[in-house]
Amino acid sequence: MRTRDPEELVALAAHGDRGALARLISLVEQGGERAREVGRRTYPMGGGTYTVGITGAPGAGKSTLTNRLITEVRNGGEGQKVGVLAIDPSSPFTGGAILGDRVRMQDHAGDDGVFIRSMATRGHLGGLSLATPEAIRVLDAAGLPLVLVETVGVGQVEVEIAGAADTTVVVVNPGWGDSVQANKAGLLEVADLFVINKADRPGAQEAERDLNNMLDMNMHMGEWRPPIVPTVATSGEGVDKLWAAIGEHRSFLERTGELDQRRERRLVEELREIVLHRLDERAREATRGERFDAVRAEVLARRIDPYTAAERLLD
Ligand SMILES: Nc1nc2c(ncn2[C@@H]2O[C@H](COP(=O)(O)OP(=O)(O)O)[C@@H](O)[C@H]2O)c(=O)[nH]1
Ligand SMILES: [Mg+2]
Numbered sequence: 001m002r003t004r005d006p007e008e009l010v011a012l013a014a015h016g017d018r019g020a021l022a023r024l025i026s027l028v029e030q031g032g033e034r035a036r037e038v039g040r041r042t043y044p045m046g047g048g049t050y051t052v053g054i055t056g057a058p059g060a061g062k063s064t065l066t067n068r069l070i071t072e073v074r075n076g077g078e079g080q081k082v083g084v085l086a087i088d089p090s091s092p093f094t095g096g097a098i099l100g101d102r103v104r105m106q107d108h109a110g111d112d113g114v115f116i117r118s119m120a121t122r123g124h125l126g127g128l129s130l131a132t133p134e135a136i137r138v139l140d141a142a143g144l145p146l147v148l149v150e151t152v153g154v155g156q157v158e159v160e161i162a163g164a165a166d167t168t169v170v171v172v173n174p175g176w177g178d179s180v181q182a183n184k185a186g187l188l189e190v191a192d193l194f195v196i197n198k199a200d201r202p203g204a205q206e207a208e209r210d211l212n213n214m215l216d217m218n219m220h221m222g223e224w225r226p227p228i229v230p231t232v233a234t235s236g237e238g239v240d241k242l243w244a245a246i247g248e249h250r251s252f253l254e255r256t257g258e259l260d261q262r263r264e265r266r267l268v269e270e271l272r273e274i275v276l277h278r279l280d281e282r283a284r285e286a287t288r289g290e291r292f293d294a295v296r297a298e299v300l301a302r303r304i305d306p307y308t309a310a311e312r313l314l315d
């Protein structure tokens with residue numbers, strides 16, 4: 001029997017059961033009471049995972065790059081385990097992009113130290129921006145020391161998700177205007193590191209120059225100036241340098257205490273968002289049904305004013 005009981009699943013996942021891990025993430029994706037239960041069980045067990053967000057326009061080479069990064073991590077010193085979440089906000093049903101992500105990370109299909117999972121928005125209240133940190137906490141509770149999160153950085157919500165990592169890598173391509181587009185999408189502000197992927201194509205130097213110019217204009221950023229790493233994800237060129245740069249950023253965050261501050265800010269932000277969603281739910285409930293109809297009738301008849309009516313509804 002395949003259990004769907006969150007408590008059992010969490011225990012199994014903590015002992016390396018990948019099927020249990022996958023089911024836990026499905027529960028998170030679906031939202032509702034079971035997802036809450038998963039959260040209650042996993043949250044106290046976590047805190048050891050480092051997260052790296054990889055974001056950029058569709059087709060920039062994020063999945064190919066992630067695939068190479070996994071190789072780099074697995075072949076490196078301790079061959080640490082790695083979890084990968086490929087977040088797809090755009091296609092909740094067809095999963096077209098998700099299929100592409102899977103194909104490009106095929107290299108690691110047989111590796112027990114690698115857990116790859118795609119996630120789309122389903123029933124989760126608050127969508128992917130709330131489901132993503134929950135899914136990361138599941139991987140955290142399962143003892144994965146590193147989680148890579150691939151997201152498409154197109155809209156505001158996606159950029160928010162992308163920025164909710166310890167280190168955020170923004171992937172751009174050579175060619176006129178690509179980095180300008182990334183800037184417009186708000187990606188410059190969340191970038192800790194830039195990758196110019198597809199550096200085998202013309203225009204990589206121009207892209208680097210554009211990024212440097214934009215960084216010069218944004219030097220309110222603080223002590224850390226995001227480095228720019230050219231890569232060719234298809235061949236793996238430059239990926240070792242990318243991994244090294246991620247390590248340097250991590251050391252910087254740890255050394256300066258910024259890592260704890262970032263995590264605290266993220267948690268507060270998440271908490272606020274949860275409260276907002278709860279209130280929104282309450283508002284929807286308060287503005288339908290018989291009770292609402294009765295109050296509405298009184299307002300229309302000018303027996304009570306809208307503010308008094310609102311208070312009555314929220315009581
Ligand atoms: N020429 C070239 N093509 C690449 C490179 N990296 C990825 N691609 C190709 O770009 C396409 C999109 O890659 P994918 O990783 O799916 O991009 P994603 O949508 O950002 O995840 C695929 O056909 C890749 O083979 C690269 O460095 N150079
Ligand atoms: Mg992809």
